Structures are given as C-alpha cells and as structure tokens.
Amino acid sequence: MRGFFVVCAALLLLGSCGKAPGASSRRVFGATYMTMVNPFFVALDDGIREIVEARGDKLVSYDPGSDQLKQIDQVEDLVRMGVDAIFLNPVDYHLVKPALMAARRAGIPVINVDSPVYDLDLVDCLVASDNLRAGRLLAEDLTRRLGRARIAVIDHLQAKSAMDRMDGFRSTLPQGGQYIVVSRYAADGNIEQALTGMEIILRSFPRIDAVIATNDPMATGAIAALDSAGLVGKVLVYGVDGAPYAKKLIAEGRMTATAAQSPVGIGRAAAEVAYRILAGEQVDREVLVPVSLIDSSNVAAYGVEGWQ
Amino acid sequence: MPGEPRSWRRKALVSVVVGVTLLAALGFVASRSPDPTALRIGLFSGSAWGVPNPTSNRLYDGIIADFRAKHPEYTVSFRSGVRTQDYSERLAQDILNGEEPDLFFILPEDFTTLASIGALADLGPFLDRGRIDPGLFYPNALAAGRLGETQYALPFEVVPTLMFMNTSLLSRLGLKPPPPDWTWEDFLSLASKATVDTDRNGALDVFGAVGWSWLDAAYSNGELLFDASGSTATIDHDGVIDAVDFYLRLAELTSGTQVPDFESGRVLFSPFPYSSYRAYRYYPYSLQRFGDFEWRAVPPPRGQNGKNAVELRVLLVGMSRRSPRKAAAWEFLSHLTTDEEAAYRILAYSQGLPARQGLLFTERARSILAHHISGGEEPLDARMLDRVVSDSIVVPRFRKHAEALELASRAIVAERPQSSSSLRNFLSKVDRSVEAVLKE
Numbered sequence: 001m002r003g004f005f006v007v008c009a010a011l012l013l014l015g016s017c018g019k020a021p022g023a024s025s026r027r028v029f030g031a032t033y034m035t036m037v038n039p040f041f042v043a044l045d046d047g048i049r050e051i052v053e054a055r056g057d058k059l060v061s062y063d064p065g066s067d068q069l070k071q072i073d074q075v076e077d078l079v080r081m082g083v084d085a086i087f088l089n090p091v092d093y094h095l096v097k098p099a100l101m102a103a104r105r106a107g108i109p110v111i112n113v114d115s116p117v118y119d120l121d122l123v124d125c126l127v128a129s130d131n132l133r134a135g136r137l138l139a140e141d142l143t144r145r146l147g148r149a150r151i152a153v154i155d156h157l158q159a160k161s162a163m164d165r166m167d168g169f170r171s172t173l174p175q176g177g178q179y180i181v182v183s184r185y186a187a188d189g190n191i192e193q194a195l196t197g198m199e200i201i202l203r204s205f206p207r208i209d210a211v212i213a214t215n216d217p218m219a220t221g222a223i224a225a226l227d228s229a230g231l232v233g234k235v236l237v238y239g240v241d242g243a244p245y246a247k248k249l250i251a252e253g254r255m256t257a258t259a260a261q262s263p264v265g266i267g268r269a270a271a272e273v274a275y276r277i278l279a280g281e282q283v284d285r286e287v288l289v290p291v292s293l294i295d296s297s298n299v300a301a302y303g304v305e306g307w308q
Numbered sequence: 309m310p311g312e313p314r315s316w317r318r319k320a321l322v323s324v325v326v327g328v329t330l331l332a333a334l335g336f337v338a339s340r341s342p343d344p345t346a347l348r349i350g351l352f353s354g355s356a357w358g359v360p361n362p363t364s365n366r367l368y369d370g371i372i373a374d375f376r377a378k379h380p381e382y383t384v385s386f387r388s389g390v391r392t393q394d395y396s397e398r399l400a401q402d403i404l405n406g407e408e409p410d411l412f413f414i415l416p417e418d419f420t421t422l423a424s425i426g427a428l429a430d431l432g433p434f435l436d437r438g439r440i441d442p443g444l445f446y447p448n449a450l451a452a453g454r455l456g457e458t459q460y461a462l463p464f465e466v467v468p469t470l471m472f473m474n475t476s477l478l479s480r481l482g483l484k485p486p487p488p489d490w491t492w493e494d495f496l497s498l499a500s501k502a503t504v505d506t507d508r509n510g511a512l513d514v515f516g517a518v519g520w521s522w523l524d525a526a527y528s529n530g531e532l533l534f535d536a537s538g539s540t541a542t543i544d545h546d547g548v549i550d551a552v553d554f555y556l557r558l559a560e561l562t563s564g565t566q567v568p569d570f571e572s573g574r575v576l577f578s579p580f581p582y583s584s585y586r587a588y589r590y591y592p593y594s595l596q597r598f599g600d601f602e603w604r605a606v607p608p609p610r611g612q613n614g615k616n617a618v619e620l621r622v623l624l625v626g627m628s629r630r631s632p633r634k635a636a637a638w639e640f641l642s643h644l645t646t647d648e649e650a651a652y653r654i655l656a657y658s659q660g661l662p663a664r665q666g667l668l669f670t671e672r673a674r675s676i677l678a679h680h681i682s683g684g685e686e687p688l689d690a691r692m693l694d695r696v697v698s699d700s701i702v703v704p705r706f707r708k709h710a711e712a713l714e715l716a717s718r719a720i721v722a723e724r725p726q727s728s729s730s731l732r733n734f735l736s737k738v739d740r741s742v743e744a745v746l747k748e
Contacts (some may be wrong), residue, residue: 036354036391037362062389063353065365070388077387192362195592195680224592227682245596252600 027057029274030078031087032071034115034159034189036063038217040241040263041089043307044113047267048087055275066188068092068158075099078108085109085274092158094118109277113270114263115161120285124277127270127287131161131240134259135168137293138238141257142210145236148178149209152201154218156189162214165240165259169212182208187218194221202229209235216241216258223254242294247304250296257295262308265289342632347640349386350402350412352395356623357467357583359659360593367657371650375643382636403427410631411641414461414624419453420705422626428460429627434638435459444646448702449663452622455705456537461626462645463663465654467581468693468700469524469618471608476601477502477514477576488607488692489616492525492554495577495609502576503561511565517558517577518567522720523713524579525551527618527701529611533713538706539746543716543739547613549732554611556724556731573601579608581621583659585688594682605688607696620700623660652676661697668694712742 029052033041045061052059060078064071068091078086079102086103088110090096100122103110112123120126142149156162173179182205185197194213201208202225211226213219219239226232232254239246242260249255266289276283294302302308351368355361372384386409390398396418402408414422422428431453435442442450445463453461478485481502486494499516506513526533531547534540542548570578585605588597607616625644627637644650651662655676667673668690677687703709716738725734 032389035362037360061391061394063391064389065353065362067365067388070365073387074389190362191592220595221592224595224680224682227595228591249595254595 027052027055027084027278028081029057029059029085029087029271030062030075030081030083031059032062032064032074032078033089033113034064034071034091035066036061037065037191038189038215039243039245040215040217040261041114043263044089044267044270047264047269048113048271049267050264051268051271051275064091066091066190068095071096072099072102076102079103079106082106083108084278085111087111087113087270087274088117088123089114090117090159093160095158097122109274111270111274111277113266115159116164118160125270125273125283125285125287127266127273128161128289129261129266129291130288131164131291132168134240134261134291135165135170136172137259137291138165138212138240138257139169139172141293141295142212142236142238143172143174143179145256146209149236150180150182150205150207152198152205152208152211152222153181153184154187154194154197154211154213154222155184156214156218157186159189159214162189165214166212187213187221189215189218191217191221194218195224196221198222198225199228202226202231210256211235211237213237213239215239216243216246219246219255219258220249223249227254240291242292242302242308244304244306247294247299247302250294250299251304253296257293259291260294260302260308261291262289264307344633345382345636347382347384347411347633347636348409349384349640350395350399350409351386351390352392352413353389354392355583355587355659356392356413356415356465357581357621357659358392359583359587361587361657361659363657367653370653370657371644371647374647374649375640378643379639382639384640406630408628408630410633410637411625411627413464414626416452416621416623417710419461419624419626420455420707420709423455423458423460423705424707426629427626429629429631429634431459431462431627431641434634440642440646444665445663446620446665446697448620448698448700449622452620452702452705453624453626461624462641463622464625464645465623465658465660466663466697467583467621467623467660468696469579469608469620470582470585470605470696472570472578472580472585472603473606474570474573474576474601474603476573476603481514481576483576486606486609490606490609492528492609492611496554496558499558499577500561512562513574515565515567515575516561518570518575519578519580520555520558522552522555522717524608524618525555525611527703528608528614528616530614530701532701532704533716534704534706534709534746536704538704538708538712541712541716541739541742541746543742544732544736547611549735550613551611552720552735553731555720559724570603571598573598579618580605582661582693586659589682589685591680591682602683604685607692615699617696617699618701620697620702622663622702661693665694665698708746708748712745715745716742 049059062074071091096117097119104122109124112126114128116126183201187193187197211222213222216239219237223237226235236256238256239258242258246258269287273283354364449463449466502516504514526548529547529551568574587593608618610616631637651664651667654662719738725731
C-alpha cells in the first residue's frame, strides 16, 4: 500500500492528475494519424482536442510514424482501452483494414479524417478536404503561368487523398502534349523521401519546369533538392496543405503556390460528428471542407503564422 | 449395488472438478508467471528534443532488430506511437497500475522523480559484474543517471547547448567572428556593436543577443548553484555574482526593448540545443525554420572560471525496480547504450549525439553528418563538438531542483539590482530564501 501512495505521488510530481482512460465517466477518444512529423496532423489533432477538452473529455493521440503495422497496433490498443470513438487517418488506405475491423468488432465508431480509407463502409463518417478540387486548383494555376511544361510529380500512393489530388490535377490539365509529366516519384507523403526523390529525378531530368507535390512536406523536400542544385526560383513548385512554413516559402519566392486546407477546421468538424454519432444522431457519410489557392498574390492576406 | 454408480460418478465428478480446478490454477499461474524472455520497453514516437524527427521508427526498430539478431532468445515489444509530450503521463499511469515496462526511456526532466520514488532499479550490481565499461560514456552523461551514490539509469543520447550566430548580420555590420574559446567580454563587445539603430529612426532594429539567461552565464562560469545533495545553495558564490553581473550587463544593452527571435534574422547570437542545429542546419528542415539568412553554430562563450559550454541534456534509459525480467532488461540496456551500431544509428536517425564517446572522430560519423547538410557546409568540427559535450554541465540531481531554480530565476529576472555591492547583498538574500525551500 505504501508503494501505491509513492506511485500516486509520482503521478502528481510528473504532472499527471488524469485517470486511466476509460476509468471515469467522462468520454475518452482515441486518434491515430499517418505521422505527427507533418504539422498538418498536429493542427488537425489540435482541432479535435479543442472540442473534446472543452466538453471535459479526453483525447489519446498516437503517432505511427508512417508505419501501417504500428497504426493497427495502436487502434487495437485503443479498442482494449474501450475508447468511445476513434479518429483515424490511415497510413495506407488499403492495409489499414484490420484496424477498422477491430474497431467494428468492438462496436466503436470510427471517424475517418483527411485521407479516405478504401473500405469506407467500415467507417461511420469521412471528414476531409475537397481533394479533387485541390488538384484542379494547382492545374489551373500552372496553365495560367506556363503555356507548356515538363512536370515532375512527387506523389503518395498509399494515400487516397493524394491520389484524388492527382486525379483532379491530371483531369484539369489540357490534353495535347503541352504539359508532360516526365517523372513521378512516390515519396509516401514524407519530406525526407521527397528530398531524395527530387534528387533522383534531377539526375535524369535536369531540365524541368514544374514540380507538383501532393502535400506541403513533400513540396518542401523537393525545394531542398532544388536549392541544393541551384534551381530554386527557376522551377515552379506546388504543394497542398497551406502549411505556415509553405506560406513563408511562397512569401520568400521559393515556392509557387499551395492548395490550402484547414486541418483545424477538419478536426473540429470531425469532433462534432463524433459527438453526434454518440448521441445517436444520423450523420452524413461524408463531410467535405473547402480548399483555396494561396500564392504570392494573396499570401499576405492569409498570413504566414498559423493555419487557415 | 445401486449406490455404487452414483458414488463412482460423484467421485469422478469431484476428480474432474478438482482436476479442472488444478489445471486452471496451473494455467493461471503459468499465465501470470512472467516469460523471462518477453521484454517490454517504454519509448516515445518522434524526438525527445522538440524538433521534427521523421526517422525515429528507423532508429528504434533498427536497434531492436540488431538486438534480436544477436539475442534471438528474447522478444522485445512496446506500445507504439506515444507522443513525446504524452510520454511522462503514460509512464506514470503504467507505474500507478503496476504495468510499467521492464525498461524505459527517461526524459531529462523525469529522472529525479522516478529515481526518488523508487521506480528505478539500482544498476550498480549489474555494472559491478563488469560487462559494461562505464568509461565508454561521457562522464557527465553517466552522472546524469545517478542520484546520490546510486546509478539508476544509463545515458543513451546527449544534446549540448551551442551558440547560433547570424553570419549574414555579422558581415553586414563588418564584425569578425569570435575565436572558438571566446570569453564573455568578447561576447559583450560583439553584442554591443550589434545592438544598433541601423535605420536611425530612434529605435533599435538589430540586436546582439536573445535567449542568453543568467543560468547560461552561471554554467559557463563553472557554477552549479547547488551542492550535489541539494541541501545547500551556492547562489551567493563569487562566480555566480560575476555571472549574474554579466547577464545584467548584457540585458542592459536592450533594456526596455522587445528583442525579436533569432529566426527574425535581426539578432546576432542566441543559444540553441544541438538538436536544433541537427534539424535545421540540414535539408530538408533547413528551409522551414530560419529562412533567408546565413547562420552557423559556435561554442558558447566562457566566463573567467568556466569553459566554453553550458548545460548538457541527457536522454536516459532505466530499468523498472519491479521488473521480473531484469536479466533480459540488462542485456537490452547494455545493447542500447554501448553497441557501436546503435550509436551510429543515433547519429543518422536522431537529432542528438550518442552518449558513447569517441565515435565522432570516425570517418563513418563524418560521412553521416556530412549528408544533406545545407548550404554546402562542412559538418561541425568533431573536436569542437566532443569538447563542448565533455565540458558541459549536468545540473545537480535532487527533488527540489526545479522549484529552487524557479524561485531564484524569478527573483533575479524581476529585480535586476543595479550596483555590484547591492548585487552581492541581493544574491545572499536569494540564496537564503532558496535554502529555506531546500530545507522544507
């Protein structure tokens, strides 16, 4: 018993006054996102947390570090904890299925955030940006700036959101051979892999006109490689997210544009959906949050501090 | 006999019940008795140092895979994905529930608490068996895992403090960079020349320094502020008085003005942890933080009695006192902290430096640290880095350290006495009030 009190003192000293998840009457939510190295997911988590904590409830968030097996473990851990609902952004939109099945077996609602899973019938709601529109915005801007272009694509093949953005981009580009995708590299949404990928592309295609990355971390990785090769400012670089650092790069003239999302808005909307599901209300299967283009002409209005 | 079958059946039933009960009991015991080879460890996802680390899975998964290759008799499991900011709370909850891992990483601010409450095993008996040479570690890093005379944890990774210098601003102002063994007076002279109203509008627009605290001054003058046991404060020592005097002279340069962050490009010097250098001096993160000016890292300036170094932050690994798998835990702890390949993985996939000394001078380390460094720079000089780590201060470990330090800091930053004689009296007063807290 003495030892127990000593450990309680440890909890107090370590700044933890919370009860074990699931042990109290307040609701406990779980969340797991592709990788918390991407500040987009930190902002999305903040949006959910804001709503959850305002109601006196608790959010337990996990970071799989882009490892699908770890994410499945994390969902199983959340199921064992008996959380009330799970917010999930998949590492791999196909391979996440065992995690969805585990939540379904336990009767725990899943709110799919940002990037859709393949098995949408296993989630209760998808809350995401209008990703097709994000891709269209990039294509429209590129065609306004250049009459023809050799394009390198830095892509993410495990994320349906990224694939939708590319679909939107490709379907909007004029057909006829003026715009050619000369190379494509799958960088898993990761800034470091995008750096390596862009270096590889530049070795084979030293003369390109534009880079399309399906998120801002990958656009930044591409700019790092272009910077190293002395090509910053000579190649158009597009991303998706509207991250503060991307807006700074746009303001400095090192990045062309980003299709801006609102991760905080997605997070808040997802949390509201979760409470409605738990209250027994019917919710739409899909909630789409609008996107907008930020370039040098309007970046000052958006500001480079924080997300929109 | 009509009664015999019933009796037989009853006996059989009793036997079955007893047998099942015994089997269940045995099964229960078996399920409760710990598998001595199934090791559980506690770790977090991302960086211990508050910088982005997309490769932390490669660091820890790689080290575990190496260990399993050498010791296939063990399994290693952990709860994945706990963010660094949630880690202390989750560990505390596990301890409360009696479910803490056999071995766990310890963030610098948690060590004293965990050691004081008896959550950590004494590693002395394991070290005494001689399988680990304590001389492998930087001595100050090893000391960070000691409370009193007891070694409770071993160091995994260290982060010294460096001084970042805006070389674009230095050139613009026509100033020369300081030598590596620069002093406070060199620092004050450069900071003074860089605190200027360049556009002559009546307000300062570039600044000599931001973020240099009185603690940086004290540590770079060789002052620890407390004795090792935490029973006595030494805030009234001559070396601390000199340090606070220097801190106040530096602060006086920008008195009444809000100094912007180093990232603004308008400040010449600011102390930063090595982890920030490792994250933001290298592609791709070099693009995300400091923007459009040139900068580099130099050792911190030293006081008259000190060295060119300030505080060392240490990521430790300790063993649960209640672990039923101490032999396995010790094998893995040895591997984590002393294996050469693990140390190179830290260099490649983390933003700290290995606590194992000597590797910085190898060609392999140079090659790792030269990869993706931005602006075509050379990596930091290994001798300089090694010296800064060796000379850095590990603050005394005792329970009330944070509280005592906060009390002293609040008084010094708020009151800022003007004359040297009043400073001595003032610090004596601060020393007495801090000691009163230590004795409570």
